[in-house]
Amino acid sequence: MNQTTRTLILAAAVTAIAAPVFADTICTVNALELRLRKTPSMKARVVAVLKKDQQVTTAGDCAGGWVKVSSTDGSLTGYVGGWALTSNAPKASAEATPAPSAQPEAAKPEAVIPVTAPPKEVPSNEKLAMQITELRLNVLGIERDMDKMNQEIQKIKTSIGKKKGHKKQAKK
Structure with missing residues (x-):
């Protein structure tokens, strides 16, 4: 294998591993109104007001302190309080997807559907x-x-x- 082929394979492997880390997360606003601010500060200028159930994207997690978000169409970018966001990503659970087994199809137990807590009441x-x-x-x-x-x-x-x-x- 020549050097160029090795470099391409390595680049493809790194991209395949790192892509999920850099993927955007879609979050939903769970407060009645949420101020989108220019910088992560309560004193920062308000860029827009997001409404309940409006979706935004973020490069990281939806929860926490200040979260940098952008509108789904990319026209607005700013910071919001992570307390007012809910992640739309499905929750991974070991119980949700049972491991494959050698049991016949009829004897397999049904998958347990995880129950998620309702969002905190504002x-x-x-x-x-x-x-x-x-x-x-x-x-x-x-x-x-x-x-x-x-x-x-x-x-x-x-x-x-x-x-x-x-x-x-x-x-x-």
Whole structure:
């Protein structure tokens, strides 16, 4: 085999192995609205607003922090929060595809279909506002309790200081 043939075979092998790694993943938006931003920052300019069930492509995984996505037609590119995306790739499972066996066709067990968890419910603005208000009230309660404790500590310190003053006068 000459050098050119070896190079072509090696290039074909590398391409066959690496192609699935670099393949685009199709993800679906599972939030009611999702802001597509120019850079991975909450302060970044909003390029577009994606709607629920809209599909986008990404070079990597759909989940995680900031995910770089592009529209399926390639006209828009930007970053979104991975929490609001769901992968459209089928879940691989050892149970889903049973290993071939020597059993006759009639005796083979049926393949188990994996059950995937439903996407997390995105809370409404009203629920979020209620949670924020509850947390603020908790913080205010803690601050009030801390103020009371500090006042009690000051009383104890002053009473200890007065007792020390009496002891010094008694020694003289």
